[in-house]
Amino acid sequence: MLPQDAxxxxxxxxxxxxxxxYAAKRAQEIxxxxxxxxxxxxxxxxAPEIVTETLIDILNTVPPAQLHSYTPAPGLGWVRxxxxxxxxxRYGTSYTASDxxxxxxxxxxxxxxxxxxxxxxxxVILFAPYYPEYxxxxxxxxxxxxxxxxxxxxxxxxxxxxxxxxxxxxKIVVVNSPSNPAGTVFSQETITALSDLLxxxxxxxxxxxxxxxxxxxxxxxxxxxxxxxxxxxxxxxTIYTYSYSKCLSMPGERIGYILVPPxxxxxxxxxxxxxxxxxxxxxxxxxxxxxxxxxxxxxxxxDLSIYKTNRxxxxxxxxxxxxxxxxxxxxxxxxxxxxxxxxxxxxxxxKQFEVMLVPGTVFGYPGYARLSYCVxxxxxxxxxxxxxxxxxxxxx
Amino acid sequence: MLPQDAxxxxxxxxxxxxxxxYAAKRAQEIxxxxxxxxxxxxxxxxAPEIVTETLIDILNTVPPAQLHSYTPAPGLGWVRxxxxxxxxxRYGTSYTASDxxxxxxxxxxxxxxxxxxxxxxxxVILFAPYYPEYxxxxxxxxxxxxxxxxxxxxxxxxxxxxxxxxxxxxKIVVVNSPSNPAGTVFSQETITALSDLLxxxxxxxxxxxxxxxxxxxxxxxxxxxxxxxxxxxxxxxTIYTYSYSKCLSMPGERIGYILVPPxxxxxxxxxxxxxxxxxxxxxxxxxxxxxxxxxxxxxxxxDLSIYKTNRxxxxxxxxxxxxxxxxxxxxxxxxxxxxxxxxxxxxxxxKQFEVMLVPGTVFGYPGYARLSYCVxxxxxxxxxxxxxxxxxxxxx
Numbered sequence: 001m002l003p004q005d006a007x008x009x010x011x012x013x014x015x016x017x018x019x020x021x022y023a024a025k026r027a028q029e030i031x032x033x034x035x036x037x038x039x040x041x042x043x044x045x046x047a048p049e050i051v052t053e054t055l056i057d058i059l060n061t062v063p064p065a066q067l068h069s070y071t072p073a074p075g076l077g078w079v080r081x082x083x084x085x086x087x088x089x090r091y092g093t094s095y096t097a098s099d100x101x102x103x104x105x106x107x108x109x110x111x112x113x114x115x116x117x118x119x120x121x122x123x124v125i126l127f128a129p130y131y132p133e134y135x136x137x138x139x140x141x142x143x144x145x146x147x148x149x150x151x152x153x154x155x156x157x158x159x160x161x162x163x164x165x166x167x168x169x170x171k172i173v174v175v176n177s178p179s180n181p182a183g184t185v186f187s188q189e190t191i192t193a194l195s196d197l198l199x200x201x202x203x204x205x206x207x208x209x210x211x212x213x214x215x216x217x218x219x220x221x222x223x224x225x226x227x228x229x230x231x232x233x234x235x236x237x238t239i240y241t242y243s244y245s246k247c248l249s250m251p252g253e254r255i256g257y258i259l260v261p262p263x264x265x266x267x268x269x270x271x272x273x274x275x276x277x278x279x280x281x282x283x284x285x286x287x288x289x290x291x292x293x294x295x296x297x298x299x300x301x302x303d304l305s306i307y308k309t310n311r312x313x314x315x316x317x318x319x320x321x322x323x324x325x326x327x328x329x330x331x332x333x334x335x336x337x338x339x340x341x342x343x344x345x346x347x348x349x350x351k352q353f354e355v356m357l358v359p360g361t362v363f364g365y366p367g368y369a370r371l372s373y374c375v376x377x378x379x380x381x382x383x384x385x386x387x388x389x390x391x392x393x394x395x396x
Numbered sequence: 397m398l399p400q401d402a403x404x405x406x407x408x409x410x411x412x413x414x415x416x417x418y419a420a421k422r423a424q425e426i427x428x429x430x431x432x433x434x435x436x437x438x439x440x441x442x443a444p445e446i447v448t449e450t451l452i453d454i455l456n457t458v459p460p461a462q463l464h465s466y467t468p469a470p471g472l473g474w475v476r477x478x479x480x481x482x483x484x485x486r487y488g489t490s491y492t493a494s495d496x497x498x499x500x501x502x503x504x505x506x507x508x509x510x511x512x513x514x515x516x517x518x519x520v521i522l523f524a525p526y527y528p529e530y531x532x533x534x535x536x537x538x539x540x541x542x543x544x545x546x547x548x549x550x551x552x553x554x555x556x557x558x559x560x561x562x563x564x565x566x567k568i569v570v571v572n573s574p575s576n577p578a579g580t581v582f583s584q585e586t587i588t589a590l591s592d593l594l595x596x597x598x599x600x601x602x603x604x605x606x607x608x609x610x611x612x613x614x615x616x617x618x619x620x621x622x623x624x625x626x627x628x629x630x631x632x633x634t635i636y637t638y639s640y641s642k643c644l645s646m647p648g649e650r651i652g653y654i655l656v657p658p659x660x661x662x663x664x665x666x667x668x669x670x671x672x673x674x675x676x677x678x679x680x681x682x683x684x685x686x687x688x689x690x691x692x693x694x695x696x697x698x699d700l701s702i703y704k705t706n707r708x709x710x711x712x713x714x715x716x717x718x719x720x721x722x723x724x725x726x727x728x729x730x731x732x733x734x735x736x737x738x739x740x741x742x743x744x745x746x747k748q749f750e751v752m753l754v755p756g757t758v759f760g761y762p763g764y765a766r767l768s769y770c771v772x773x774x775x776x777x778x779x780x781x782x783x784x785x786x787x788x789x790x791x792x
Binding site for chain 1 (some may be wrong): 397401402403407417439452460461463500501504505508532537603646648650662665667669672674679681683
């Protein structure tokens with residue numbers, strides 16, 4: 001009597017959330033200091049002080065009837081203009097407010113784009129391992145998910161496999177860099193080659209293939225010499241989504257955007273379709289208090305240096321214990337090779353050591369497990385003996 | 397190449413918003429004091445002071461890494477518990493946190509319920525005139541909209557017409573009281589009769605027919621002697637949605653909930669399906685700052701007395717000028733009979749007097765126009781000569 005997809009999605013729940021809630025329960029039972037919750041991408045460093053200061057200042061100065069009123073659905077014009085200017089300053093572009101649609105975080109942005117673009121039967125290519133909600137959104141709106149495995153050694157895009165997977169039905173290719181769950185950063189060379197390939201395939205199939213860029217981790221690249229390509233500058237048919245959750249450490253507040261570059265195919269219709277999709281999915285406008293805040297914090301981040309410290313510590317120590325992994329170049333995730341083929345069994349065994357990991361199966365990539373290291377470095381230090389003991393159950 | 401429903405919805409836009417944006421443009425051109433914007437339901441009275449105080453207090457006392465972090469998707473347990481207790485105190489019920497799912501306002505709640513309940517071909521009954529987004533959400537998720545006109549004189553439910561419209565495909569009946577756009581309050585007698593009818597029809601068709609109650613105007617009933625029925629107490633299969641937008645004057649901040657009463661048919665699955673639908677539509681959790689605020693303001697409202705003042709003034713004066721309307725008993729809307737059959741032409745003519753009204757056609761009820769009087773009383777006083785002059789173009 002009820003729709004199977006909604007029922008199923010609600011019953012299964014998001015497994016990442018389930019593990020995270022188990023960790024919270026264990027913390028109550030045995031003390032938070034004895035639980036090593038590496039399950040969820042919830043930043044541990046606080047939002048920068050300017051966030052609190054700005055919010056209080058707005059509350060003290062903007063009259064409430066104005067501050068809390070409806071805004072245009074894509075967001076206040078002057079707020080979107082500020083976001084456009086910030087992009088233009090960073091990437092040498094010339095976007096305006098009317099290219100932007102503010103969203104309640106990246107999830108809303110992704111769901112809205114899928115609804116705005118997909119016709120039943122259209123194919124969405126995901127590079128595995130991938131964030132599982134891509135498939136949830138894509139399938140809900142009639143899309144068929146086509147999985148293309150990354151190259152196992154470094155989790156870079158396997159261009160040959162991608163080329164083989166593209167059909168006349170291909171409509172969207174999701175690109176997430178730095179990536180969740182592997183922390184991979186796609187280099188300029190990779191993106192150039194990807195763009196060339198997609199342009200060629202577009203001509204072959206005779207219709208636009210959109211890149212859906214999902215880049216909430218873009219401020220989190222560890223190598224200072226590495227410049228993250230800005231995809232709309234390489235590939236015209238890029239629909240670009242961003243969230244301020246991770247770099248400002250405020251994932252609960254839901255602030256992000258969709259950029260529809262004017263160069264994209266059918267850009268005007270595409271933007272209208274994004275507006276229509278937002279309306280259909282029940283989005284009215286993102287919270288006005290946070291719209292007012294946004295222009296003041298566009299070039300700010302939390303202190304992100306801890307993530308590099310954590311990455312270095314984990315990579316060097318876990319490697320010593322015998323774990324195998326690609327060295328992450330960004331985000332705050334490690335993707336460990338499971339010491340046994342069954343990653344679910346491995347993650348269950350890790351729980352016995354109070355270590356919470358997420359099985360690679362969740363990300364469409366069995367045989368691995370994700371470790372989120374957006375925790376304080378001391379937690380990692382205390383977890384290392386548990387990680388070592390866990391590996392010893394396989395090697396001794 | 398793009399889905400027609402999203403494209404259409406984006407191009408048409410919400411006509412109410414379009415008129416409201418026209419009003420803003422006119423205000424810039426000729427001065428806000430010369431524009432009588434009765435188009436949008438954006439409360440003019442400020443949020444109660446406790447809203448600002450509470451938000452600042454939370455920002456000053458809760459550590460940012462905690463305050464702005466992810467919460468469980470349905471909302472923080474202690475916040476939902478507080479909402480449940482508030483309902484229990486008001487309505488003698490015994491709900492708990494696990495019956496509630498916090499939403500980004502009423503629109504999100506309605507879209508989520510439609511997605512959670514509807515199978516392709518299921519019918520959704522709307523009492524016309526109705527808030528147009530009901531049809532947008534219902535149709536997007538495969539529902540077929542069945543329109544049942546209210547009784548013209550008082551806009552009460554026409555039970556005979558409803559009975560005739562119910563089929564084996566009927567899955568949802570939307571009940572909105574006090575209503576937008578007519579300001580109608582459904583009495584206890586009406587709701588009792590409606591419940592009896594639906595129970596009988598449920599038995600006939602052999603499956604649950606859910607009432608989807610949409611009651612954001614619940615605190616806005618003008619007659620102190622009138623008690624608004626609480627639908628889940630009358631009819632078990634009620635899915636109840638609420639928003640704090642209107643009574644707290646903060647429509648831009650998106651705070652509401654879905655209540656799935658444990659007595660409802662398939663309640664456990666229904667709640668799971670609501671969670672799944674929220675996930676599918678890209679909702680993660682409602683903004684955490686406002687979750688923290690909610691328990692402190694549950695029994696507070698803005699100063700709502702102005703709306704009764706406005707209603708009384710408008711009803712008495714407009715009637716004198718020759719306008720026909722049912723006297724609204726709640727919300728902040730008047731539904732005027734158009735002096736000419738074509739309500740779109742009437743609203744265009746009103747614009748010449750700088751009066752912004754929304755055609756009844758938008759609400760599935762041609763020949764009428766909605767006047768939103770959530771404006772200050774002085775604006776109404778200044779608008780009266782324009783309303784009189786407008787009517788005179790028809791009568792002189």
